[in-house]
Amino acid sequence: MISNLARAGFFCSGLFALLGSVCAQAQELSLRNGGFEVYENTSQFFPDHFGYWSGDMTEIKLAPDQGIHPRSGHGMLRFLKTDISPGPVGGPGISSQLFQLIDLTPVRKELDAGSEVRLTLEAYFNRVAGGPRTDTQFMVTLYAFTGAPGDFPIDFTDKKQIARARSSLLSDADIKTWERASTSMIVPAQASYIAVTVQANENIYNDGPNPEFDGHYVDDVSLSVAIKKPAAAAAVKK
Numbered sequence: 164m165i166s167n168l169a170r171a172g173f174f175c176s177g178l179f180a181l182l183g184s185v186c187a188q189a190q191e192l193s194l195r196n197g198g199f200e201v202y203e204n205t206s207q208f209f210p211d212h213f214g215y216w217s218g219d220m221t222e223i224k225l226a227p228d229q230g231i232h233p234r235s236g237h238g239m240l241r242f243l244k245t246d247i248s249p250g251p252v253g254g255p256g257i258s259s260q261l262f263q264l265i266d267l268t269p270v271r272k273e274l275d276a277g278s279e280v281r282l283t284l285e286a287y288f289n290r291v292a293g294g295p296r297t298d299t300q301f302m303v304t305l306y307a308f309t310g311a312p313g314d315f316p317i318d319f320t321d322k323k324q325i326a327r328a329r330s331s332l333l334s335d336a337d338i339k340t341w342e343r344a345s346t347s348m349i350v351p352a353q354a355s356y357i358a359v360t361v362q363a364n365e366n367i368y369n370d371g372p373n374p375e376f377d378g379h380y381v382d383d384v385s386l387s388v389a390i391k392k393p394a395a396a397a398a399v400k401k
């Protein structure tokens with residue numbers, strides 16, 4: 164992740180700046196464990212530092228589950244509950260959210276120089292066919308925050324983000340297909356970190372018991388960056 168971002172910045176300020184061309188390129192970034200190939204405890208409430216997945220009760224599955232095969236590799240993530248408490252009772256909410264915090268230090272120079280830094284978040288979702296009460300909605304969201312990642316649990320709860328970009332999809336009932344969602348954001352210059360979120364929503368029926376989702380999964384979460392130098396960004400706006 165960090166090395167990829169750093170490389171993108173170097174590429175922009177080097178060759179493209181010398182040539183005077185529009186400095187824009189999209190590059191795949193490796194969010195840590197974006198393909199869920201490594202097991203980690205993802206159900207630890209809001210993250211407060213970089214580089215790991217955490218949020219409501221979810222579970223990394225390292226094998227096919229309920230007839231659904233991971234989109235890539237051997238792993239994927241299943242959404243289970245709308246909170247983190249164990250036990251038979253579901254959470255009070257209607258969304259199961261998973262977060263990862265992304266440091267913007269590698270593009271700090273670009274942001275300070277007035278470059279346009281655009282992030283694009285992409286993820287793939289799938290679910291069981293289920294029945295008339297099976298939920299269908301998934302979301303991807305980018306949040307930009309100032310301050311330190313240690314403040315994320317409070318700042319997120321208080322809706323202190325300075326920018327937000329979101330996209331949602333209604334999934335089909337075909338367990339063989341993964342549905343893609345993506346959203347993008349031009350990062351505000353004063354932002355210090357980004358929160359990436361993938362989630363499932365109880366848009367059809369608000370279940371009481373655990374699990375609140377019949378069989379809802381995400382795989383292949385990725386983040387890419389495109390940088391335009393100030394001159395190029397201004398030229399595009401004209």
Ligand SMILES: [Ca+2]
Nearest residue numbers: 198235236238
């Ligand atoms: Ca995978």
Ligand SMILES: [Ca+2]
Nearest residue numbers: 335337340341
């Ligand atoms: Ca599907």
Ligand SMILES: [Ca+2]
Nearest residue numbers: 253369370375
């Ligand atoms: Ca519920």
